Amino acid sequence: EAGVVQSPRYKIIEKKQPVAFWCNPISGHNTLYWYRQNLGQGPELLIRYENEEAVDDSQLPKDRFSAERLKGVDSTLKIQPAELGDSAVYLCASSRERGGISSYEQYFGPGTRLTVT
């Protein structure tokens, strides 16, 4: 089974430039997550999709961040314009989520390391 695919793996941009990250989840996983992880910290959820619907985007800085998941499969996360503080690793994860008190495990991609100069 292929894992979660992310691209690019590394990206260096100057501040105020736009940047986009792409994620292809594991086949059959209807839930997709975008996280931001700063060095030495836990992943911070930016947005969670169930199929095409964004069910939790409360932590997404909507003034500069946007995300889409067309057709409920792969997803893109965009930052425009980027700021110095956006330097971090952006992780995508997918799972076969279900409602109720139990959850399926999340499978993470390798992440995109973003450096804003």
Next chain:
Amino acid sequence: GQQVMQIPQYQHVQEGEDFTTYCNSSTTLSNIQWYKQRPGGHPVFLIQLVKSGEVKKQKRLTFQFGEAKKNSSLHITATQTTDVGTYFCLMKTSYDKVIFGPGTSLSVIP
């Protein structure tokens, strides 16, 4: 709002010693998952706990969920160098929010 604590932040142990990390939530949880992240890697799922007071074991790892479903612990018996990494709890609240703890970084001295 939801507050999540994980302690300790760092732990250095001699190989063969035990290790425990604790995760605490300010609100009752639906479930808690534990993940391990090796240096330079991505989080990898270890276990999920759902029931109050639940205890699960995986070889040298023991996971517990508190009776009030607000805290959890991960205990490693006789650590090995392969245990090195950061251990995160992932909490799912009754409001369907998903929150990672800040993590405990484990170093094992051979």
